[in-house]
Amino acid sequence: MAVRTGGVRGAALEIDAVTKRFGAFVAVDDLTLDVPSGAFFALLGPSGCGKTTTLRMVAGLERPSAGTVSLAGRDVTHAPAHRRPVNTVFQSYALFPHLTVLENVAFGLRRRRARDVRARALEALELVELVHLAHRRPSQLSGGQQQRVALARAVVNRPALLLLDEPLGALDLKLRRQMQLELKRIQAEVGITFVHVTHDQEEAMTMADTVAVMNHGRIEQLGAPADLYEHPRTAFVANFLGQSNLVAGTVVETLDAGTTLGVDVAGVRVRVPAARTVAAGPRVLVGVRPEKIRLLGGTEDAAGGDNVLGPGTVVDTSFAGVSTQYQVAVDGLGTFGVFAQNVGGATVHPPGSRVHLAWAAPFTFALDGHEEVAAGTVDLDDEP
Amino acid sequence: MTRLRLGGAVVPVFASLGFVFLLVPIAYTVLFSFNDAGKTNLVWRGFTLDAWRNPCGAPRVCAALVGSLQVGLVSTLVATALGALLAVGLARARFRGRGAVNLLVFLPMATPEVVLGAALLTQFLSLRLPLGFGTVVVAHVMFCLSFVVVAVKARVATLDPALEQAAADLYATPWQAFWKVTFPLLLPGIGAAALLAFSLSFDDFIVTNFTSGGFTTFPKFVYVSATRGIPPQANVISSAMFVLALLVVVVVHVVSRARRPR
Numbered sequence: 001m002a003v004r005t006g007g008v009r010g011a012a013l014e015i016d017a018v019t020k021r022f023g024a025f026v027a028v029d030d031l032t033l034d035v036p037s038g039a040f041f042a043l044l045g046p047s048g049c050g051k052t053t054t055l056r057m058v059a060g061l062e063r064p065s066a067g068t069v070s071l072a073g074r075d076v077t078h079a080p081a082h083r084r085p086v087n088t089v090f091q092s093y094a095l096f097p098h099l100t101v102l103e104n105v106a107f108g109l110r111r112r113r114a115r116d117v118r119a120r121a122l123e124a125l126e127l128v129e130l131v132h133l134a135h136r137r138p139s140q141l142s143g144g145q146q147q148r149v150a151l152a153r154a155v156v157n158r159p160a161l162l163l164l165d166e167p168l169g170a171l172d173l174k175l176r177r178q179m180q181l182e183l184k185r186i187q188a189e190v191g192i193t194f195v196h197v198t199h200d201q202e203e204a205m206t207m208a209d210t211v212a213v214m215n216h217g218r219i220e221q222l223g224a225p226a227d228l229y230e231h232p233r234t235a236f237v238a239n240f241l242g243q244s245n246l247v248a249g250t251v252v253e254t255l256d257a258g259t260t261l262g263v264d265v266a267g268v269r270v271r272v273p274a275a276r277t278v279a280a281g282p283r284v285l286v287g288v289r290p291e292k293i294r295l296l297g298g299t300e301d302a303a304g305g306d307n308v309l310g311p312g313t314v315v316d317t318s319f320a321g322v323s324t325q326y327q328v329a330v331d332g333l334g335t336f337g338v339f340a341q342n343v344g345g346a347t348v349h350p351p352g353s354r355v356h357l358a359w360a361a362p363f364t365f366a367l368d369g370h371e372e373v374a375a376g377t378v379d380l381d382d383e384p
Numbered sequence: 385m386t387r388l389r390l391g392g393a394v395v396p397v398f399a400s401l402g403f404v405f406l407l408v409p410i411a412y413t414v415l416f417s418f419n420d421a422g423k424t425n426l427v428w429r430g431f432t433l434d435a436w437r438n439p440c441g442a443p444r445v446c447a448a449l450v451g452s453l454q455v456g457l458v459s460t461l462v463a464t465a466l467g468a469l470l471a472v473g474l475a476r477a478r479f480r481g482r483g484a485v486n487l488l489v490f491l492p493m494a495t496p497e498v499v500l501g502a503a504l505l506t507q508f509l510s511l512r513l514p515l516g517f518g519t520v521v522v523a524h525v526m527f528c529l530s531f532v533v534v535a536v537k538a539r540v541a542t543l544d545p546a547l548e549q550a551a552a553d554l555y556a557t558p559w560q561a562f563w564k565v566t567f568p569l570l571l572p573g574i575g576a577a578a579l580l581a582f583s584l585s586f587d588d589f590i591v592t593n594f595t596s597g598g599f600t601t602f603p604k605f606v607y608v609s610a611t612r613g614i615p616p617q618a619n620v621i622s623s624a625m626f627v628l629a630l631l632v633v634v635v636v637h638v639v640s641r642a643r644r645p646r
């Protein structure tokens with residue numbers, strides 16, 4: 001983490017072996033997390049995986065059933081919420097309906113008897129471009145505006161740690177992008193430690209310097225966005241962070257002095273870098289990202305060293321502007337997703353075409369073969 | 385077509401009859417406040433403003449009114465403060481026997497007033513408490529309390545618990561969170577409960593009659609003088625109270641409409 005000079009430094013957050021049970025239900029399961037001071041940290045996971053519960057334990061609104069929470073090296077597990085230098089942007093905004101927007105933003109400053117309350121609150125409102133609505137009540141604002149008030153109300157206190165629970169969920173795409181940049185700017189400017197909870201993998205990857213992927217109350221994998229994307233260690237991460245094509249295979253040989261594994265996939269030999277293989281035994285899931293695959297028509301040949309699967313039939317071709325997205329049913333293996341960038345002059349394969357799939361062997365990864373192929377795939381009707 | 389028109393006429397006709405039924409006694413009360421009454425204010429003897437010019441003219445009528453106002457104000461204050469706290473506690477805190485307390489709070493509303501009054505009288509007598517202003521207030525607080533609790537609890541139930549948590553997150557101590565967030569949001573409910581408590585207390589005759597001894601409230605005065613003839617001044621006071629209540633309702637309505645977000 002780069003050391004920042006000047007201004008308030010954010011505090012490091014350590015969550016150590018924290019478990020939260022609601023009756024018999026385990027919402028957060030033996031979770032350990034280190035968020036360095038000044039980090040922009042994203043907690044990414046599907047709805048119901050325990051993200052909000054984790055934040056609430058950090059904020060002091062929920063007591064862990066076990067484990068400790070430390071801030072800047074101090075154990076705060078049992079400190080009440082109002083004594084923690086932590087502010088939260090709540091998923092439901094939780095704005096005070098009887099106070100004006102300005103008084104909502106000023107609330108934290110007034111409780112701590114800060115100086116220049118009004119000026120600072122207005123400054124925070126300027127940050128979220130809501131000064132002109134300072135004297136309205138929250139009920140007179142749109143969902144997106146309320147969310148920005150909630151953000152201003154938290155940021156204005158310059159806490160050591162800012163917790164953001166899906167803070168951009170109600171914004172439309174354009175404002176969302178704008179606020180993402182704004183949040184990154186604020187974070188860089190004030191050096192507050194941010195823990196940003198989201199179920200939007202794109203948001204997590206574009207904003208955070210570290211992403212923790214959470215599933216069923218546990219951290220599946222943690223790392224820099226590019227690292228998570230290129231080196232997923234579980235099927236859940238491979239599917240939840242972007243998309244992946246996963247097929248079952250068996251390791252049958254070691255090649256190139258142990259740096260490459262030869263894997264049998266339904267009778268075809270596929271080469272996988274040993275460094276990108278997680279599996280313990282010979283049973284693996286061979287994976288490749290859709291944008292790495294090229295489609296070869298009848299006459300084209302794969303380059304040497306490519307992995308090739310097929311033939312298969314194109315079942316769907318959708319033009320999406322920057323890319324064309326294909327669904328290819330490969331005989332005996334199932335359906336593959338393929339993204340072909342629109343670089344111009346590329347052949348478009350209409351549905352019904354017979355094609356082979358080819359990709360450079362180093363882009364292949366392999367996961368433990370006992371995992372569920374569909375883990376972490378997003379249903380269309382999933383909660384937003 | 386005809387049947388439809390007939391059906392359409394039935395509702396307004398019955399509604400008007402209902403209104404007449406509701407309003408005739410009130411109209412009668414107001415009308416007879418202008419009666420040139422002799423010994424009894426039972427038959428119309430002609431229009432006069434005498435009673436309105438001198439509402440305290442009849443012996444003891446104003447003393448009774450002042451008594452009622454005093455009892456009403458004190459018991460409203462006590463019942464509202466206690467009831468609001470009880471309501472917040474019952475709605476928020478989790479403790480053993482919470483269900484039982486909820487039920488017990490409901491009981492005085494379900495018990496016939498005569499029984500309540502008689503029971504209170506027995507209690508006061510066995511405690512050797514002198515009957516008067518104090519015992520009336522205790523009795524009124526007792527039966528108003530349930531109504532306050534029920535009214536305020538309904539308001540607490542509509543409060544989002546996340547608001548208090550947000551306050552705590554923004555450095556408010558539990559005490560500050562209550563006074564800065566919870567209390568202002570409950571205020572309309574508490575105000576409504578206080579109005580209800582006052583009108584219940586002001587109105588009460590049965591329990592008061594059991595527990596007041598020599599102390600007289602306005603309803604008791606009216607009841608007692610009914611045997612000798614109610615003076616038109618009692619009608620004046622009733623009419624004034626009616627107009628006052630109407631004004632309160634109108635003002636509350638107008639204010640709440642003005643404050644509602646557009």
Ligand SMILES: Nc1ncnc2c1ncn2[C@@H]1O[C@H](COP(=O)(O)OP(=O)(O)O)[C@@H](O)[C@H]1O
Nearest residue numbers: 022025027045046047048049050051052053054
């Ligand atoms: N107070 C509670 N009582 C019982 N179950 C709860 C409570 N709060 C959360 N849960 C459960 O814990 C799980 C995780 O919830 P949450 O942390 O809100 O998930 P997320 O924010 O990731 O969507 C959910 O299954 C939810 O139903």
Ligand SMILES: [Mg+2]
Nearest residue numbers: 051052091165
């Ligand atoms: Mg949540």
